[in-house]
Amino acid sequence: MIRLYGYPISNYSNKVKLFLLEKGLDFEEIRIPYSQDEEFLQKSPMGKIPFLESDGRYLFESGPIIQWIEDSFPESKKLFPKDPFEAAFVRSMIVIIENYIDLPARKIYTPGLQRKPVPEETILEAKREMERGTAALARIVRFSPFIAGSEMTAADCAAFATLPLVIDNVSEWLSPCPVENLPGLKQYLEMMNSLPGPAKVEKARTTIMRALRRSKK
Numbered sequence: 052m053i054r055l056y057g058y059p060i061s062n063y064s065n066k067v068k069l070f071l072l073e074k075g076l077d078f079e080e081i082r083i084p085y086s087q088d089e090e091f092l093q094k095s096p097m098g099k100i101p102f103l104e105s106d107g108r109y110l111f112e113s114g115p116i117i118q119w120i121e122d123s124f125p126e127s128k129k130l131f132p133k134d135p136f137e138a139a140f141v142r143s144m145i146v147i148i149e150n151y152i153d154l155p156a157r158k159i160y161t162p163g164l165q166r167k168p169v170p171e172e173t174i175l176e177a178k179r180e181m182e183r184g185t186a187a188l189a190r191i192v193r194f195s196p197f198i199a200g201s202e203m204t205a206a207d208c209a210a211f212a213t214l215p216l217v218i219d220n221v222s223e224w225l226s227p228c229p230v231e232n233l234p235g236l237k238q239y240l241e242m243m244n245s246l247p248g249p250a251k252v253e254k255a256r257t258t259i260m261r262a263l264r265r266s267k268k
């Protein structure tokens with residue numbers, strides 16, 4: 052049995068959850084916040100979510116986790132293209148989404164959601180970096196209808212878990228968010244939301260986000 056430890060407002064947790072859902076694999080989702088407790092660090096050494104348990108062993112970091120799932124269940128739907136170049140292209144797309152869009156956005160939303168002040172210069176720096184990341188993504192997205200082509204891939208799991216979350220999470224400090232300017236994004240997200248796996252992930256995220264915002268008012 053696979054156990055996925057994470058939280059529905061974590062894009063990295065949601066990337067792995069969507070990957071598992073799309074593959075149709077049985078798994079148990081264990082909702083757990085990140086932590087620096089010793090017991091947690093023994094399973095996820097950076098104290099981050101997600102991490103995954105299989106037969107009493109633990110894997111951490113969403114990229115290696117989804118690769119392990121892909122390699123371990125060859126009979127399930129493929130989420131990395133067979134062609135090695137296309138598979139590498141999918142991985143490159145994920146790097147752009149996570150390193151050059153989500154990480155800059157975190158400079159705003161990590162303190163912001165904790166109700167800590169977000170300095171104007173931090174917002175401007177994050178905005179510049181997110182504009183650059185979004186421009187890079189705009190050059191490579193295919194949206195035909197999936198982000199890397201005609202089939203759903205791991206890049207859709209990362210994009211769908213990350214882009215709406217970034218837009219929502221920075222909106223209080225940065226509106227419009229540079230990611231909203233990505234041509235074709237709105238139609239893409241509508242298409243993804245019409246599919247059962249993505250809709251399930253998005254419903255869990257927005258339900259918890261709404262409750263969190265209410266509790267912080």
Ligand SMILES: N[C@@H](CCC(=O)N[C@@H](CS)C(=O)NCC(=O)O)C(=O)O
Binds near residue numbers: 062098
């Ligand atoms: N590179 C990691 C990033 C995971 C990550 O940053 N998770 C966040 C939640 S979305 C976290 O656990 N943050 C706590 C921390 O950084 O200490 C991955 O791909 O799994």
